[in-house]
Amino acid sequence: MTAVLDRTLDGAYPDYLRCLDDADETGAIDIAVALLDYGVPADRVLLDLVAPAQAQVGEWWARNEWSVAQEHAATHVSERVVAAVAATVRPRPSRERIVVACLDGEWHALPARLVAEVLRLDGWDVTFLGASVPSPHLVSYLHRHDPRAVLLACALPMRLPHAFRAIEACRRTDVPVLVGGRAFGADGRWARKLGVAWAADARAASAVLATPAFDVPHGASFLDDAEYAGLVAARVELIDLALDRLDLARYSPPQVDATVADLGYIVDSLTAAVYVDDATLFGEFVSWMRTVLASRKVPLQTVGSTFDVMAGRLRDFPRARAYLRGAAPRLAA
Structure with a gap:
């Protein structure tokens, strides 16, 4: 159990993060309920304590500082805190x-x-x-x-x-x-x-x-148009083309599964960018993916070659091809 040493959200926040790090459900609930007792509005406890802490958990996972198991444990604790606040304040x-x-x-x-x-x-x-x-x-x-x-x-x-x-x-x-x-x-x-x-x-x-x-x-x-429809139809082919360029013999089965999933995310994000006709959607995804993969020491040149392979296949898809070319420099940013 973690005692609340500060009656403010800013003061309680570090203690709350430590509870998430320790998967200390009781301590986290104690902090939230005590803040309510001190007069902090319930919506502020939820939006200014639980929400930013959970966003921080997501950042730690993205930077590979936390495992999936740690993230799941922390999310469970936050869910229990939300339930405790809901049970305490019942308008x-x-x-x-x-x-x-x-x-x-x-x-x-x-x-x-x-x-x-x-x-x-x-x-x-x-x-x-x-x-x-x-x-x-x-x-x-x-x-x-x-x-x-x-x-x-x-x-x-x-x-x-x-x-x-x-x-x-x-x-x-x-x-x-x-x-x-x-x-x-x-x-x-x-x-x-x-x-x-x-x-x-x-x-x-x-x-x-x-x-x-x-x-x-x-x-x-x-733009739910022919280019979008063509990308949807070519999804499996694009993933297979990228896989053919990789030396999968060096990959473990979990690495192969993760690679297939990552390639699917690339194609799906590219398709969504074409759907809304906005290159920034794919660019923002690539920036996020770079952080995740680099923190896990995945060679980013592999992703760059994947973009080249897909762009070569998509010669008749002007927006998709342009988005791939435009996002490539983000890998080296």
Whole structure:
């Protein structure tokens, strides 16, 4: 158990990080509940303690300073802290029902859970459906309960084409849609491309939800065109071409599996960039990938050769080819 030595969020933050490092669930809950007892608002405990600490955990994983097991343990502790705060502060709903869900295949549920709890604290009657909700099941749920709105969370920009299909499916139920998460860009640029309302954080989401008719669909400016369709069709071929250039005999089975997954992420991110017609999507992915791979001592020239192979195959795909060429210098940044 970890004692709270400071009654402020800034003072408690280092102790909270140590609890995550130690997987000290009891200590982390003690810190959060004590802050509530000291008068710190619950939404600040969630957004200014739990959320930034979890972001730091993600940075430690990306830099290979933490293992996947450590990240999972820390995430579990944070989830328990959120549950403890929710159990301690229990306002009665005074506003309409809101459904919060993660898109199918989206397993990063904690950010969406934080949004759901802050909305609940703000008086909304919130139903949180959790991670990876299949679109048909979500649509069925919306038909049955007819909420004020549905909030869709997505963390990975590579899943934007899938996100748009889910958005359109939800809209056909006549339930307004609001989206959030890193997938839509730090400034919501890709939400605007898809013609859907976006909120930067939980507080902004509550303000948007209080706005009448906030989800007025406007013309989406993404390019669901022949180049995008061709990339989808060529996905397996592009991965196989890249694999053929690697000396897989030197790889262990787990390394082969990881390599195939990484190549899939490259192709999917490139495809999503073409979908929204924005090179920055792929460029930001490459910068992130460089950090992850370099911290794991993966030779970045291997990634560069992969880009060359794919660009050679994509001679008739002008945007995809340009995005690959434009992102290559980021590998050496």
